[in-house]
Each structure stands twice: as structure tokens, then as C-alpha cells.
Amino acid sequence: MSFLDNYIYYIGAFGLILIGFYIILVKHNLIKVIIGLGILDTGVNLFLISVGYITKGTAPIFSKPGIDSERMVDPVPQALVLTAIVIGVAVLALALSLAIRLYQHYGTLNLRKIREQRW
Amino acid sequence: MIFVASFLVVLMLVGAVAASIFRDLISAVIAAAFVSLVAAILFYLLQAPDVAMAEAAIGAALTVAIFIIAIRRTKRYEE
């Protein structure tokens, strides 16, 4: 039970990273691959935030000026992940625009057929 | 508290497996948005309210919108 208590968030992030990798490696529709990229991104962000957690801690905001600041959670990983989420959505938008262009040029989104048509 | 976190993690993994199995691409996108929403709840349980707000607004609303607009301009079913 204490094993589960310590590592449940790590198991969740680890599972998401593996499922994202599996979708990118094995599936052959381009939009499915982009969905897998998004799931991989979410898994890595969850892992970064769960590293900075302190047991029975509180959020790092001083809502009243004299709050006890001994048990506050680490604020540095939260600042990193805030940036990473916005960059993730920008990369997804650019990848989808390239997929639309590919469909207009080749007529299909199946990666095997596109690879056969090039040679 | 630990049972709530375990239940949510299991729900998130089931949603991610469903996103890789569905053949209709719009169903796969909705499963990915569900994964994002449960991740936002887990961010709140890890005492990070800024990140939870950003993930809920961006991952569950804007990502679904741009995916559905892109699917509408290409094919809907995976071959």
C-alpha cells in the first residue's frame, strides 16, 4: 500500500508516455500520429509537476501576508510546465496545417501509400 | 484521498488506450480531450492551480477545435 501511495502519479505519467510512443511508432494514419504526439506531451507535463510535490503541501500563493511558508510546493516546475503547454498547442497547430497540405497534394493520408508514391 | 487519485489515474489510462483503438478519428480526438481533462484534475490534486487552469482551457477546448477543423478538411475514417 505504501508503494502505491508513493508512486501512483509516476505510474500514470509513465503509462501515458508509453501509450504515446506506441501510437507514434505503429499507426499509419497521419492524424492518429499527431494525436499520439499530444498524448506524449501531456504525459511529460504530468511527470514534471509530480516531481515537485511535497507531501501534504499547499499551493505557492500568499493569499494573506503572513501565511506559514514552510510546506509550500516547489514553484519552479510549475513555471516550466506553463510554458510547455502553450508551446505544445502551437506545435500541434503547425503539424495539422502541414497534414492538410499533404492531403491536398497526394489525395490520401496513409503513410505507406505516400511512401510508395514517391519512388 | 489516495483512492481518488488511483481511480482517476486508471480512468486516464483507459481513455488513452481508447484513443489508440478507435477507427473514427473524431472519437479518438474526444478520447484525447478526456485524457487532458483528467490530467487537469490531477494537476489540481498536486496543488498547482495555475497549471490546472492552463491545461483545462488549452487542452480540452482549443486542441479539440483545431483537430476537428483539420479533420473536416481531410478524411474522417482511418483506412
Added chain:
Amino acid sequence: MRRIVGILLLIIVAVGIGRSLVKIPFGTSRTKVGTHYINEGIKETGSANIVTSVVVSYRGFDTLGEVTVLFIAAIGLGAVLTRSGGKETRKIESASLVLYTGCRLLFPLILIFGTYIFIHGHLTPGGGFQGGAIIASGFLLIYLGCRERRISKIASKLAESLGGLVFVVIGLLGLLFGGHFLSNFLPKGTANTFFSAGIVPIIYIAIGFKVGSELAGIIDNLIEES
């Protein structure tokens, strides 16, 4: 064949990540930098939200780089999806009156909510990126509900460019008055009041405008040709 090689690669990666994950302790110690930011945060920057002071004041240069990456992605998307000759015109059926009026009623309320979130970024959880995403959702509602209207391109490009320009100009003014780029030169005031924390609210207002109009412009470019 490809599936077997994929699963084999996945097992190797999983064993590697798993063996290093058990060595990272969960929930025990804070880093030294984090402890310094929590203890000295209010004295040095004046904002009550520590994550805001890390994003804007202590690591402000990384936020400038991230805003640049967002800008490049929006420009790239606009350049790839240009109209190349023949446009296929699909007949757009106009929405019913209830939907049209409901969307027009909700749109200013969503804009006010997003503006509230990024103005109070230094007092409550929130900030420029979250407020910008909510403003972009408001514009998405207009595209889905009232299908004929579009936002004017000149206004959205102007808002986006002005946001980025204000950020860089404040950084250069900090160089002029304080000695290094993005130094905090306005008075800090008392914490937990609205006019406090120097340049932090001004930068977050600029970021809120920029991110909101940028995401709305991305959706506008994607919808355009159908």
C-alpha cells in the same frame, strides 16, 4: 514486422525509464532555488503569486523566447495555408435566431472573464496565458454560432504586434533605468493590493492581448478556405 520491431523498442525504452524512476523520491525535498524564491519572493518582486514572479521576473527572458516561438508558429501556419487558386465554395446555412442571439449575448461576458483573469495575475492564480486562451475560446464561439462574421484582420494583427512590442520596450526601459534587461524599475508597493509589483501586471496584460489574438488568428486561418 513493423509492429514487432515497434513493441521491442518500446520494451527497451520502458525498462530504461522504469529503472531510473524508482530512484527519484516522491514528495520529500525542495530544491534550494525553490526555497530561495519562496522566502525572498515578496521582498524582491512584490507579487503575491510566486509562480507569476518566477515566470515574469526571475525567468523573464525565457518567457520572451516562448512568446517568440508562438509568433513563429502562427506565421508558419499562415504561410503554409495560403489560398492557391481555385476556392471550393460550400453553401453555408445560416444559424437559427436563438443560436445567433445566444452567442452574441455570451461573447462580451467571456471577454470580461478572460480580461479579469489576466489583470489579476499577480494576486490570484491566473495570468496572461490562461486569460489569452479564454479570450480565444470566446472568438471560437462567434465562429461556430454566428457563421457569417469574421474578425477584421487588421485589428487582430495590430493587437498581436502591439503586445510583443510593449514587452520588448519595457525590457529596454529596464535596461536604461535599472542596469540590466527586464529589471523591475517601477515602485513595488505593498503586496496583495492591485497597484503593486512594479512591471509585472503591465507585462502580463501585454502577454494576454498577444496570446489571445494569436490563437484566434490561428483558428481564423484554419477555417478560412472551406
